[in-house]
Amino acid sequence: MGNDWCRYGVTVGLLVVLSCRPTMVPPPPPVEPSPPAVPEAPPSRPAPEKVQEELKRREQVAAALTDRGRSRLEAGQPDAAIRLFERALSQSPRFGPGYYYLAQAWLMKNKANQAQAFHDQAVLYLQDQPEWRHRLDRQQKEIKDRIAEYAIP
Amino acid sequence: MQGTMRTYGRILGGFTGLVLIGFLALGAYGWGLYQEVEERFSGRRWSIPSRILSDATLLYPGMRINRSLFMHKLRRLDYRPVGQVPQKKGEMRAGDNTIELFLHDLQLPDEQRAGFGVRLVFDGQTLARLEKIISRSPLPLVTLEPEKLGLFFGEKREMRHLVAIGQMPQVLIDAVIAAEDSRFFEHFGLDWRGIGRALLANLRSGRIRQGGSTITQQLAKNYFLTAERTLGRKWKEMILAFVLEWRYEKIAILEMYLNEIYFGQNGSISINGVGEASRFYFGKAAEEITLSEAAILAGMIKSPNIYSPQADGERCRQRRDAVLRVMFQRGRITAEAYEKARVAAVKPAEAATHRQTANYFIDYLSRQLAELYAPEDLTSLGLSIFTTLDTQVQEAAETALVDGLLRIEGRRPGADSQGADAERLQGAVIVMKPQTGAVLAMVGGRDYRQSQFNRAVQARRQAGSTFKVFTYLAALDTYSPIAVLSNQARTYEIDGKPWRPRNHSALDAPVVSLREGLARSVNRATVDLAMQVGIDAVIQTAGPFGFTARLAPYPSLALGAVDVVPLELARAYCVFPNDGLLPNPIALQDVIDDRGQLLARRHLQVRRVIAAERAFMMTALLKSAVLHGTARGLAARGIHFPVAGKTGTTNNSRDAWFVGYTPDILILVWVGYDSGASIQASGAEAALPIWADLIRAIPHQISGSDFNVPPGVAERTICTKSGFPALDGDCDEILPEWFLADNIPRNSVLFRDPDSAFEQWVKKLKEAVDGE
Numbered sequence: 072m073g074n075d076w077c078r079y080g081v082t083v084g085l086l087v088v089l090s091c092r093p094t095m096v097p098p099p100p101p102v103e104p105s106p107p108a109v110p111e112a113p114p115s116r117p118a119p120e121k122v123q124e125e126l127k128r129r130e131q132v133a134a135a136l137t138d139r140g141r142s143r144l145e146a147g148q149p150d151a152a153i154r155l156f157e158r159a160l161s162q163s164p165r166f167g168p169g170y171y172y173l174a175q176a177w178l179m180k181n182k183a184n185q186a187q188a189f190h191d192q193a194v195l196y197l198q199d200q201p202e203w204r205h206r207l208d209r210q211q212k213e214i215k216d217r218i219a220e221y222a223i224p
Numbered sequence: 225m226q227g228t229m230r231t232y233g234r235i236l237g238g239f240t241g242l243v244l245i246g247f248l249a250l251g252a253y254g255w256g257l258y259q260e261v262e263e264r265f266s267g268r269r270w271s272i273p274s275r276i277l278s279d280a281t282l283l284y285p286g287m288r289i290n291r292s293l294f295m296h297k298l299r300r301l302d303y304r305p306v307g308q309v310p311q312k313k314g315e316m317r318a319g320d321n322t323i324e325l326f327l328h329d330l331q332l333p334d335e336q337r338a339g340f341g342v343r344l345v346f347d348g349q350t351l352a353r354l355e356k357i358i359s360r361s362p363l364p365l366v367t368l369e370p371e372k373l374g375l376f377f378g379e380k381r382e383m384r385h386l387v388a389i390g391q392m393p394q395v396l397i398d399a400v401i402a403a404e405d406s407r408f409f410e411h412f413g414l415d416w417r418g419i420g421r422a423l424l425a426n427l428r429s430g431r432i433r434q435g436g437s438t439i440t441q442q443l444a445k446n447y448f449l450t451a452e453r454t455l456g457r458k459w460k461e462m463i464l465a466f467v468l469e470w471r472y473e474k475i476a477i478l479e480m481y482l483n484e485i486y487f488g489q490n491g492s493i494s495i496n497g498v499g500e501a502s503r504f505y506f507g508k509a510a511e512e513i514t515l516s517e518a519a520i521l522a523g524m525i526k527s528p529n530i531y532s533p534q535a536d537g538e539r540c541r542q543r544r545d546a547v548l549r550v551m552f553q554r555g556r557i558t559a560e561a562y563e564k565a566r567v568a569a570v571k572p573a574e575a576a577t578h579r580q581t582a583n584y585f586i587d588y589l590s591r592q593l594a595e596l597y598a599p600e601d602l603t604s605l606g607l608s609i610f611t612t613l614d615t616q617v618q619e620a621a622e623t624a625l626v627d628g629l630l631r632i633e634g635r636r637p638g639a640d641s642q643g644a645d646a647e648r649l650q651g652a653v654i655v656m657k658p659q660t661g662a663v664l665a666m667v668g669g670r671d672y673r674q675s676q677f678n679r680a681v682q683a684r685r686q687a688g689s690t691f692k693v694f695t696y697l698a699a700l701d702t703y704s705p706i707a708v709l710s711n712q713a714r715t716y717e718i719d720g721k722p723w724r725p726r727n728h729s730a731l732d733a734p735v736v737s738l739r740e741g742l743a744r745s746v747n748r749a750t751v752d753l754a755m756q757v758g759i760d761a762v763i764q765t766a767g768p769f770g771f772t773a774r775l776a777p778y779p780s781l782a783l784g785a786v787d788v789v790p791l792e793l794a795r796a797y798c799v800f801p802n803d804g805l806l807p808n809p810i811a812l813q814d815v816i817d818d819r820g821q822l823l824a825r826r827h828l829q830v831r832r833v834i835a836a837e838r839a840f841m842m843t844a845l846l847k848s849a850v851l852h853g854t855a856r857g858l859a860a861r862g863i864h865f866p867v868a869g870k871t872g873t874t875n876n877s878r879d880a881w882f883v884g885y886t887p888d889i890l891i892l893v894w895v896g897y898d899s900g901a902s903i904q905a906s907g908a909e910a911a912l913p914i915w916a917d918l919i920r921a922i923p924h925q926i927s928g929s930d931f932n933v934p935p936g937v938a939e940r941t942i943c944t945k946s947g948f949p950a951l952d953g954d955c956d957e958i959l960p961e962w963f964l965a966d967n968i969p970r971n972s973v974l975f976r977d978p979d980s981a982f983e984q985w986v987k988k989l990k991e992a993v994d995g996e
Contacts, residue, residue: 083805114549121928122728122865122927122929124286124927125286125288125927125928126927126929128284128285128287129927131284131364132282132284132364132365133366135364137366143334149332150822150825151334151828154333154334154813154825154827155334155813157660157662157827157828158282160659160660161534161657161659161662162282163662164658164659164801164802164887164888164929165887165932185830188805188831188832189830190831191836192803192805194837194931194933195803195934195935198935200536213273
């Protein structure tokens with residue numbers, strides 16, 4: 072350690088003539104690299120049956136995600152459920168059950184106005200499926216009750 | 225003699241006292257610096273920067289994938305090519321029609337799974353099969369982990385990939401030590417030989433050529449000191465180096481140095497640490513770099529903007545060879561390795577691999593995060609910030625914009641070649657999910673390094689014809705798509721001054737249908753319609769769509785004489801494919817801490833703005849713009865799936881817009897100069913091709929389906945000749961047309977009653993035309 076303190080003294084002397092290494096000047100921005108060419112997909116006119124297949128596949132993915140979301144909903148985790156329903160609707164924007172359960176999740180979070188917006192979407196996309204009518208009616212009643220409950224008299 | 229001795233004794237005593245005082249002062253000073261090191265260095269060393277992550281990617285059989293973008297994504301996700309079946313996390317083998325991956329572990333707020341081997345089998349662009357590598361059992365759905373977009377590190381946002389010393393290749397460590405401090409493991413913070421050598425070199429040359437700083441000194445300087453070249457700063461640097469050496473082990477100092485050292489600049493973002501530098505300069509992880517590349521990085525530390533492979537290939541090569549020579553002379557590499565590395569080509573990574581993406585998006589996100597967290601929390605709490613960004617869409621958007629702008633400039637030689645100071649054409653792209661409001665991609669300009677002004681959210685540009693939709697929407701309750709509008713030249717009075725709207729392109733017809741007025745963006749017809757419904761009605765209609773600009777009650781508002789923020793315009797258009805619901809734009813999804821606890825969460829939130837049937841009617845009208853109106857150029861660009869959209873061109877072609885959407889996705893493109901100079905091109909010429917290029921590059925986001933038809937609308941046939949509803953047997957050619965169910969024109973009134981108000985109006989109009 073003593074040697075080290077001696078080194079301090081020597082260093083002080085040296086510092087008079089020694090200066091630091093050249094300072095890095097802020098560099099100019101490098102030349103812009105040319106972006107990569109995105110390979111173009113061949114122009115295509117999708118056949119109706121291909122489109123239907125694609126829609127069906129997306130609906131299956133949405134259904135799988137909605138099932139996962141329902142499990143979260145049943146476990147009392149509306150936030151986790153909402154994220155999964157959102158993912159489902161990203162895959163298939165016209166997947167009615169996704170909107171229905173999204174409305175359920177928002178009801179669980181006591182946000183009746185949000186629930187109403189998604190309920191309306193569920194009605195829009197499930198209107199021709201009679202098996203959903205009863206559930207939709209019940210959901211609408213629940214939303215209305217909840218809105219009335221929190222309405223300012 | 226005694227007196228002399230006493231005098232000497234006093235001098236000695238005084239000197240000793242001075243030395244003691246000096247040592248005490250030095251000790252106090254050193255103690256103060258030690259405290260500073262403890263407080264700042266330890267804090268920084270052990271604090272964990274927050275990570276910004278993209279959205280996770282879903283893979284499922286049948287989905288269409290742009291394989292080029294997908295492979296870029298896998299590289300960014302640190303999947304390393306191997307020659308055999310992947311057996312460890314992060315390994316990948318790509319064949320002609322297959323990609324085999326050993327997935328990394330997945331850590332999402334609501335989903336965790338361990339990595340496993342998966343095989344993707346392609347049929348062209350379609351992911352035909354998804355299965356486990358070993359059992360070959362099919363997988364219905366696989367979630368690919370999010371990509372790391374950047375870190376909040378230090379005072380500013382920096383791009384940095386931290387690498388543990390154990391993961392760094394030995395050649396890299398050897399190269400850096402050879403280049404910067406060959407006696408690093410022998411000295412105690414200061415290298416006297418190095419200082420002496422630097423001193424001699426400086427004296428010989430008569431100027432300062434060498435510094436002689438050790439790695440520890442450089443680390444001390446980078447952490448605590450400014451770049452000023454003063455004696456005081458040098459002194460402090462040396463004391464700090466001693467303190468660091470006393471406090472930390474050599475290997476820890478080296479690890480911090482290698483993760484801290486400056487390697488140049490990527491626009492406004494500095495590149496720090498070997499992890500980020502190896503990605504930026506060579507497009508690979510630090511663990512994968514070769515001896516030649518390690519020597520290049522080590523050689524660059526001296527002055528990155530002089531010795532980088534991008535700055536000067538020859539200088540870079542000379543510096544690399546010098547580093548390699550030292551390594552060889554010190555026995556760190558064999559003669560064979562030395563020769564092999566010396567002849568290796570010096571080439572930086574291709575732009576695609578080192579280009580940092582989503583900078584504008586991250587800026588946009590950072591402003592939202594600033595409302596939730598203090599800057600020091602973002603740099604120390606190790607948060608994981610999950611966003612909505614789809615990196616494949618982002619890459620495609622950046623590429624499409626830059627290519628499109630170059631194309632426009634190429635068509636007009638001289639437009640952007642008036643020297644380095646000439647203003648460059650700019651643009652912005654926003655990609656959103658209409659149903660969720662998720663921002664999938666955002667490009668706020670053509671080059672973030674040159675301009676950090678985010679035109680997607682910070683610019684206010686005149687909306688032009690893209691705003692016309694609100695005039696037509698305001699008219700939907702009383703006018704149908706077959707309503708007749710005047711295309712006559714008229715003069716209106718604004719603040720006592722005459723205003724005579726002109727059409728963008730010549731259109732001789734005295735009247736046009738409402739559908740045609742929007743599809744062909746007919747200015748006179750649109751103003752005519754606005755005057756009929758009332759400009760206040762247009763303002764009331766546009767009001768709930770979330771624009772922050774004041775909508776002034778002038779007739780020119782109907783033509784888009786209002787400055788809008790591009791993101792606000794994109795959001796407003798989301799209402800049409802989203803059945804009348806206005807979504808809040810979302811960039812931030814979830815924030816979790818380093819223990820996986822959820823701290824914040826943003827959900828999609830929507831508000832009904834118009835009824836679903838009115839939203840559908842607007843989509844039905846805007847599809848005409850794409851099929852045979854101002855956006856009909858899309859078909860020639862290979863877009864054959866259903867799209868609705870609107871072009872926009874403002875006065876003197878200052879702004880070119882195209883906002884287009886499918887049922888799945890909405891894309892806004894703006895092109896213009898920041899100064900407002902004319903781009904001499906319309907929205908269809910400048911913005912639309914960029915839109916087309918982008919949407920074709922992202923097949924995974926497009927289902928190709930048509931828009932949903934809600935209740936409350938009805939389809940009827942109309943006569944193509946008259947444009948009015950066809951009656952039995954009185955029309956040769958018919959076409960389908962959509963109407964609001966409660967606003968279907970009664971055929972008999974239209975055709976059979978010459979005294980009806982409508983027929984009278986058409987009669988008067990025709991007389992007026994004949995009279996002119």
